[in-house]
Amino acid sequence: MRNRTEESQQQKSVRDLRIGESGEISSLNDPEMALKLLEMGCIPGAEVKLNSKAPFGDPVTIIVNDYTLSLRLDEAETILLK
Numbered sequence: 617m618r619n620r621t622e623e624s625q626q627q628k629s630v631r632d633l634r635i636g637e638s639g640e641i642s643s644l645n646d647p648e649m650a651l652k653l654l655e656m657g658c659i660p661g662a663e664v665k666l667n668s669k670a671p672f673g674d675p676v677t678i679i680v681n682d683y684t685l686s687l688r689l690d691e692a693e694t695i696l697l698k
Contacts, residue, residue, distance in 0.1 A: 638665035639697035646694040
């Protein structure tokens with residue numbers, strides 16, 4: 617039986633998306649970051665699409681609920697996808 621840490625390491629996050637790919641948010645992995653992300657519209661069930669990456673890969677921009685958000689990679693990694 618796998619523990620929760622192993623499951624979250626195997627689960628895809630927004631950080632893993634390629635430009636143009638999308639996914640449905642399943643959960644937010646970091647309790648401290650969750651409130652900020654929820655306020656920005658990153659709620660479970662919402663579709664998120666990776667819009668662009670900065671030249672060195674950080675930050676990234678995502679589209680969620682018709683809004684474009686810029687996130688650092690460590691923030692994007694906390695948004696887990698189905």
